[in-house]
Amino acid sequence: MIQFLQNIGIEFAQISLCGLGVLLLVRATRAFDLGYAGAIALAPYLATSLNLSSRCPPFVAGTVAIAFVALLGVSLDVAIYSRLRARGRASSSILLASLGMYIVVQNCISLLWGDAVLALMKPPPGPGNAFALIASGWQRTAVSMMTAISTYILATLAIRRTKAGLYWRAIAADVDLASACGILGSAVIRRITGASYAIAGLTGLLVAWDINAVPTMGLTTIMSGVVAALLGNLALEGVIVGAAVLTLVRQLAALELGIVWSDPATFAILCLALLLGRQKARRFALSAIL
Amino acid sequence: MEYLLHIAILVGFYALLAIALNLLVGNLGVLALSHGAFCAVGAYAAALCSVRHGAGMIVTLPLSLLIGVVTGGVLVLPATRLRGQALTLITFAFQIVVGSLLYNWADATNGPMGIPGIDRRIVANCVLRSNVAYAALVAVILGFAVRVSYKIATAPFGRLMHSVREDPVFTTAIGKSLTETVCVVFMLSGSMAGIAGGLYAHYMTFIDPSSFTFAESLFVLSAVILGGAGSLWGPVLGAVVLVTLPELLRFVGIPSAAAANIRQILYGLALVACMLWRPQGLIGEYAFGREAKEK
Numbered sequence: 001m002i003q004f005l006q007n008i009g010i011e012f013a014q015i016s017l018c019g020l021g022v023l024l025l026v027r028a029t030r031a032f033d034l035g036y037a038g039a040i041a042l043a044p045y046l047a048t049s050l051n052l053s054s055r056c057p058p059f060v061a062g063t064v065a066i067a068f069v070a071l072l073g074v075s076l077d078v079a080i081y082s083r084l085r086a087r088g089r090a091s092s093s094i095l096l097a098s099l100g101m102y103i104v105v106q107n108c109i110s111l112l113w114g115d116a117v118l119a120l121m122k123p124p125p126g127p128g129n130a131f132a133l134i135a136s137g138w139q140r141t142a143v144s145m146m147t148a149i150s151t152y153i154l155a156t157l158a159i160r161r162t163k164a165g166l167y168w169r170a171i172a173a174d175v176d177l178a179s180a181c182g183i184l185g186s187a188v189i190r191r192i193t194g195a196s197y198a199i200a201g202l203t204g205l206l207v208a209w210d211i212n213a214v215p216t217m218g219l220t221t222i223m224s225g226v227v228a229a230l231l232g233n234l235a236l237e238g239v240i241v242g243a244a245v246l247t248l249v250r251q252l253a254a255l256e257l258g259i260v261w262s263d264p265a266t267f268a269i270l271c272l273a274l275l276l277g278r279q280k281a282r283r284f285a286l287s288a289i290l
Numbered sequence: 291m292e293y294l295l296h297i298a299i300l301v302g303f304y305a306l307l308a309i310a311l312n313l314l315v316g317n318l319g320v321l322a323l324s325h326g327a328f329c330a331v332g333a334y335a336a337a338l339c340s341v342r343h344g345a346g347m348i349v350t351l352p353l354s355l356l357i358g359v360v361t362g363g364v365l366v367l368p369a370t371r372l373r374g375q376a377l378t379l380i381t382f383a384f385q386i387v388v389g390s391l392l393y394n395w396a397d398a399t400n401g402p403m404g405i406p407g408i409d410r411r412i413v414a415n416c417v418l419r420s421n422v423a424y425a426a427l428v429a430v431i432l433g434f435a436v437r438v439s440y441k442i443a444t445a446p447f448g449r450l451m452h453s454v455r456e457d458p459v460f461t462t463a464i465g466k467s468l469t470e471t472v473c474v475v476f477m478l479s480g481s482m483a484g485i486a487g488g489l490y491a492h493y494m495t496f497i498d499p500s501s502f503t504f505a506e507s508l509f510v511l512s513a514v515i516l517g518g519a520g521s522l523w524g525p526v527l528g529a530v531v532l533v534t535l536p537e538l539l540r541f542v543g544i545p546s547a548a549a550a551n552i553r554q555i556l557y558g559l560a561l562v563a564c565m566l567w568r569p570q571g572l573i574g575e576y577a578f579g580r581e582a583k584e585k
Contacts, residue, residue, distance in 0.1 A: 032375055080562060091375060092321050093565050093578065096515065099323075100561030103508055107554040219504060223386055226379065260394040267387040271368045274376045 008251050009141035013148035014206050016243035018225025019232070020155055021199035023239050026229065027172035028192045031091035034098040035076050036200050037218030038105030039069045043201035044208030045113050045215075066201035073197025076101055077190050085186075102218070109215040118213040144206050151199065156236055168192055220263065224250075227266055230273040245269070295421040301533045302428035303490055308513040308525030309435050310482035315511070316519030316576050317443060318475050319455030324365065324381035325510050327388035328480045330502030331361045332487025334392070337405040337497050346413040351488045358484020359477045366476040373458065385507050392499035404498025408491050424493055431489065435482055440522055442478070451475060455576070505554060512557045515564050518574020527572055532557060 018040070025033055043065045050061035080101065084094050159165035167188045170178035175185050204213070207221055228246050232238025246269055253265035307325055314322045332354035339345045339353055365384050392399050399405070410418040418424050442448050453461045454471050462468055491497050509532065517528020536553040540546075569577040 032379065080566065083566060089565070089569075092378065093569065095321065095375060095378060096511075096578070097562050097565040099508060099511070100558040100565070103505065103558030103561070104555050107551040107558070111548055111551040111555075216503075219386055220390070223383055227383075260391065263387045263390040267383045270383045271380060274380065275368060 004251065004255060006138060006141045007254075008247055010144045010206075010210050011250065012243055012247040013141075013144035014203055014210070014221065015224045015228050015247055016240055017148045017151060017199055017203045017206065018221050019228030019239040019243050020152060020236075021196040021203065022222065022225040023229040023232070023234055023236070024155070024168070024192055024199070025196040027234055028168060028189050029081070029085075029091075029094070030175075031081075031094040032098070032226065033081070033193075034095065034222065035073070035101040035105065036098075036197065037222040038102045038109075039073060039197045039200035040204035040207065040218035040221050041109055041213065041215055042072070042105060043069045043204040044213040045109055045118060047205060048118060048208075048213075049113070062205050065205070066198050069201035069204075070194040070198035072105075073200075074190055074194045077193040081193075082186050082189070085189075106215050106218070113215075115215060118208065140210065144210070147202065147206060151202065152240065155195075155199075159236065164188070164191060223263075223270070224266055227270045227273060231269065242273075292421060295425050297534060297537060299421065299425050299428050299493060301530055302425070302432045303486055303493070304510065304513060304533055305526045305529040306428075306432050306435050306486040306489070307483055307510045308517065308529045309432075309439050310479045310486065311510050311514050312519060312521075312525040313439065313442070313451075313475050313479045313482075315514050315578065316521065316524070316574070317448065317451040317455065318472065319576075319578075320472070320475075321375075321378045321511075321578075322381040322476075322479070323378060323504070323507050323511065324385045324388075325479075325483050326502045326504060326506035327385045328358055328361055328483035329487035329490065329506065330388055330392060330499075332358050332484030333491040333497050333502065334399055334405070334487075335484070336488035336491045337408045338398075340408045340411075340492070341405055346411040346416075347418075347488075347492055348413045350492070351485055354484045354488030354491075355481045356484075358480040358482070358487070360480075361484065362476040362478070362480025363473060365480070366473050385504050389499060389503055392502065399499070402499060404496055405491075406496045408495045408497070410492050410495070418492075428489060428493075431485065436522065436526070438482075443522065447471075447474075508561075509557055512561050514571075515569075515578060516560050516571050518571030518576075519578045520570075520576030521574050524571055524574045531572075532560075 021036065022032075025036065043062075046065035046068055047058070047061045050056045050064055051058055056064070076098075080097050081094055084097060159168060167178070167183050170181065170183050171185055171188050171192075178188075179185050203221060203225070204218070207213070207217060224246060228242035229239050231242030231245055232240070246266065249265050249269055250262045253261045307329060310328075311322060311325050314320045335357040336347075336350035336354045339350045340347075345353075365381070368380075393402055395401070396403075410424065412418060418427065442451075450461070450466055450471055453464075453466070454468055458468055461471075487502075490501070494501075513528035513532050514525045515528070516531060517526065518524025536549070536556065539549045539552060564571060
C-alpha cells in the first residue's frame, strides 16, 4: 500500500508536469509537437553529463540542462515551426516536422550517450553521482510532488497575472483577433515554446530520477501528458484532474492486471477522452475523482 | 550478389509497407503512425503460427493478412468519429501500446528474447532456401500490391477517398459515409502491412520487438512523404531511396555502431526538409499538410 501511494505520488507529478507543458504548447500553436518528447529525453542526459564531467552540483546541472532544452525548443520554433505557420501549413504538417525533429534528437542522444539505460540513482564508478542523494521512496515522492505543484502554481500565476500570460490567453482563444489587437503571435508562441520545453526538461529529470533514462523515454511520457491534458479539456485546472485520473487508472491496471497493461490502459483512456470530446471528458474525469 | 539480393528484399518489404501507408496518408489524407504496429502484429502472427504449429507460408501469409485486416478494423472502430490530429494521436498511441505489449507480454510474444527458428517453408517440404526465390516472392506480392493500389486509386472508391481527403464536409453532404470509407481503407492498409510483416518474419527467421518500434513507423512515413504521397510509384521510390542511400554510408567509413543512428537522423532531416520545401515529395501528387486555400 505504501509503495502504491508512493508510485501514485511520483507518477502524478510526472504526468501533471508533462500535461502542463503539452497544454501550454497545444493551446498556443494548435498543433502537437513531438519534438517535446525529444526534450524530455535530452535533459537527464545533459544533466548527468554536466554533473559527472564538470562536477556541477546536481541542482546547477539540472538548471543548465533545462535552460539548454528551452533554447532548443525556441530554436526549433524559429527554424522550422514558425516558417511552416507563416506559410499557412496545416497543423499535420507541423506534427510531421516535429516527428522528424524527435527522431533527430533521439538519435543524437543515442549517438552521444549510447542506448544503454542511464541510471541517475546509481552512483557510477569514480566521483559520486549526487543525484543518488535523496534516495528513499518518500523523499523522492515529496520532491517530485513539490516540484510539480510549485511549477503548476508558478505557471498559473504567470498566466493569470502577467502580461505574457494575458497574451498567451489571447493567442489561445483567438489568434486572429489577438493579432488584430497588436499581439505578435509569433513572439508569444516562441516564449511559450521555450517555457514548455523547459517544463519538458524538468519532466524528463523527474522521470529519469524515478525509472532511469533511455533515449526513447519521451514517447510514453508525452503520451501520458497528452491524455492528461485532453482529459482536462486542455484547461489549466483540468490538467491536474486529468493527471490524477490517468495516474489512478495506470496504477490500478499495474496492480490488478500487471505492469504490461499500464500503457493499454492509457490508450483506452485516450480513446475515451477523444471520443467523449473535451468537455464531456473533463466531466467524466471529475466524476471519477469525486 | 547475396548482399544485393538482401537489399532488394528489404526494398520490397519497405515498399509494400509504404504502399500500405500511402493509402491512408496520400489517398485519404490521414497521418497514421501505426504501421510498425500493423507489421509487428502480422509478423508475430506468422512467427507464432510457424514456430508453434509448424505452419508453412501458405498458411501464415494469409493469416498475417487477415490479422492485419482485423487489427486495422479494431484500431479504427473506436476512432471513426475522429479526424485530423485526433486520429493521428490514436494511431500514435496504438503504436506505443503494441510496442509495450511486445516487450512486456512475454507469455504471448516471448518478450525481448524474440521468436527464433521461423522457417521459410511454403508447404510440406517446399522451402525457399535461396534469397533469389525469396526476392521473387516479395516481388510478386509487391507487384500485386501495386496493382491493387492502382485499381483502388482509379476506381470510384479512389475518387471517394480523394474527396474525403480534400473536403470531408462536402463528401458527407453528397451522402457518402466517411466512417465506412475510413474503416475500409484502414483495414486494407492493415492487411498489406500485415502481410509485409509475415514476409519479414519468414525472411529474417527471427523477430523481436526492436524490429517494430516507432522508428519503423516513422521510416515508412518518411518513405511515403519523401517519395510522394498520393502517387502510385512515389512510396516505392521513397523506399528505394531510404533503403539504398544509407547503405552507401557503409562505404564512407562510418563506424557501424554510429551508422544506424546517422541513418535515422538523415530520415528525420529528410522529413523536415520535405515539409519545409517540398511537401509533395519527389514525384507526389498530393502536397501533404497544405491548407486548401493554397491549392
